[in-house]
Amino acid sequence: MSRVLRASAIMAAGTMVSRVTGFFRTAVLASAIGVAALGDAYNVAYMIPMMLFDFLIGGVLSSVVVPMIVKAQKTDPDGGRAYEQRLMTVATLALLTIAVLGVIFAPVLVSVMTTNLDEVEFQVTVTLTRYILPQIAFFGIGAVAGAILNTRDRFAAPMWAPVLNNIVVIAVGLMYHVVSHAGGDVKAVTSSDLALLGIGTTAGIVAQGIILVIAVHRVGFRFVPRFDLRNARLGEMGKMGAWTLGFVVVNQIGLIITTNLATGATAKAGSEHVAGFTSYTLSYQFFQLPYGIIAVSVITAMLPRMSRYAHEGQFDAIRQEFTSGVRLVSAVIVPAGLMLMVLGPAIAVLIFAHGNTSVDDAVNIGNVLQVFGLALVPFSIYQLLLRVFYSFGDTRTPALIAVGNVVLNATSGFLLYLVLPPHLIVMGLALAFTLAYVLGGAVAWRLAATKVEGGLGGRAVASGLSRMYIASIPAAAIALAALWGTKQIAGVTPLSSAIMLIAGGGAGGLIYLVASHRMRITEITSIIGLVAGRVGR
Structure with a gap:
């Protein structure tokens, strides 16, 4: 536990700053370009290189490359350095x-x-895509550098580097506010x-990629282009990564379906402002905040160690x-999931109801965020379960589970798209997402437990989860009371939303800490002790 906490604390600190600046970035962009057609165009353009990156290398990095680098470090005479250089060469050229x-x-x-864009919206989206797509090469360079750092138990730089990226884009959004007269009007936006x-x-x-290249250089890695690809073990990687590629393809298909349904919701609504693709994207980003701060940090620290334990047959470990x-x-x-379900609209109004994004637009985002709050626990546990398979070099099972996830998500999302009114469609898509991860997580747990002799400790996990929910319910109730009382007195504005969050979130968080301490939830005690120790220094 202590090793996981130490490694996770370093990453969580960087991730916290990264996510906070990321949400400031998101708020600045939403204020600048709104959440309607221009916001949709930007977010679709931004998502395309990320999807291509995941399709080509992102999924393989998370499941295949880290275990293979660990193996090369153990077996190659040079400690795997030449292998790492070949990986960097292949990734850079391909991307x-x-x-x-x-x-x-x-x-x-x-x-x-996309679905049903008019000619102007289509051309604006294409133009933005062409400007943003070149970043895919720097995604790849940074991702391989991050994998190399992770195998050396250096986790700080990959978590802190996105902060610089966010600062650059924040400056871009503020500059757009100053120089552009179009605001969020997709018809008025200029080529400049x-x-x-x-x-x-x-x-x-x-900028983010450059930071990671510097970090990997400081730990002793020297990039020398290597074209002796016969020694890159691409065949072994392909054999291990074939199912991962299938996993990524299936997930990307699901994302394409969701994107089309969300943009279709905007087209269905006509001139009425409803939650569309940008609302889905922004709420999903905030949904990812607690997952990114704690779960990603733990996952990143877990995978190299679990890969070593699996290689050595240490099932207890x-x-x-x-x-x-x-x-x-x-x-x-x-507690974060329950708080999102209660305080979603207040969070969205405080962050997004500025500039070219109205209070009603922000409330739409918050309503979608409330539904995503249901998914936070099953989604996070599902992601942790995948690392059990990956540590054993099994990429086939996650791919097959993903097929079921996407089929369920896409089918239920499409049915809800057909039957729901336009203003509820994107909330329906979030509900379909939740359902897919609840059932997918149950299947993944059952199959992952067969990998580890003696199981995954389900009773201990269930006991801990039940006590955490018991400690969280009073906190959520206090937050709900604060939300209702503030809304009755002051309505819904950014200022009243701040009061709701301070009163409801602050009081709820304090009650959860007290309840978890009295119930002896040791994980909370350990986190508090670690933070207090660091502050005391």
């Missing part, structure tokens, strides 16, 4: 090629991703406005690593 092809075929990509948004966004990723990770993550995400 540079894809970036060029993506720019050429941007209209095709946009057509696949689009160049500022697109090139500025790419510049942020370039795998079980202990996994159960400690789940309980540590759940101590934060259980």
